[in-house]
Amino acid sequence: MNDEAACVLFDSGHRACGGCAAAMAARLILDAAGKDTIVVSSTGCMEVFSTPYPETAWGVPWIHSLFENNSAVASGVVASLKKQGRKEKVIALGGDGATFDIGMLCLSGAFERGHDFTYICYDNEAYMNTGIQRSGATPYDASTTTSPAGSCSFGNSRPKKDLPMILAAHGAPYVATASIAYPPDFKKKVEKAVNTPGPCYIQVHAPCCTGWGFEGEKTVAIGKLAIETGLWVNYEMENGVVTKVKKVVRKPVDDYLVGQKRFRHLFKPKRNDAEIAKIQALADRNAVKFGIDITLKK
């Protein structure tokens, strides 16, 4: 593992919050992809904190796009490199807002056209940069500024969009989900994606201490709990078939929810059994769909 190179490719002095998972993801991505990489980055937290004008944390060529045309810009870069006979890898980076909502049109187009690039979505489950508005990636019952919990609402009323499956349905050769809580696994997936010809997609779970409401030191712990409760599943899909799934001894979803302010309304003034049962049902559905449960021998 080449830590020194990682530090140079994504440098210190960026302005992410202390304990930021997106910053960690950026370091791991470049560590895995190496220096011959061109990064296309849509507007979002990562763009804002890594490139405070006129400075940059990036040690590789980096181009900023709008929210909506990230994949289109990446497509253009790929086409230009092809014409020049160059071999650099192209990585498009976007938050979940840019990926699930605003950039969906261009993302779908680029995948359907089959450009050779890797799209990585750092999924912090809301529009964090603009002040925690809900996105298509916000999980059920999470309180955000546009889905506030209160006397008439339990927070976000819709479940998370299943984007990996949507992109797999485009015929993507490699689609994977990962978590910053498991860095070697994430790096392996990035390496695999950049070395697979065609459009590949990785969605990395990136807990946001500011938006979700927990202390920065807990970023990795919260990421692990999402996997251990079954609310986030780490899997790989090759040509539309799930080939690898991380199995766990599942914990109740309470363990994950209780440590985050965005779910505080589910526990105060008293535990909301009905709503938590619905979230548990989502985890149970994931467990059946992906077969993540490890059965312990008695």
Added chain:
Amino acid sequence: MAIGTGCTARPGKSRNNKTGSWRVFRPEFINEKCTSCGMCRIICPEGCIGENEEGLPVPDYDYCKGCGLCAEECPSEAIEMKKEEK
């Protein structure tokens, strides 16, 4: 120096920002307990933990924001967070 059209004025690296001033708590590394597993270096969001010849972690306090992730995740509890004295 004249600046042409399309140029960035005074471009620079993010290292110009010494984010260490954000810190409230400071990670203290206890080398006797360290097993050189490298976990702190891998997960540090700032990328500000280096390594010496003996494989021990060396933090760069110019950039450490004091988030405490390294101390929280260290498997051998070799990092302690202490209140920063300013």
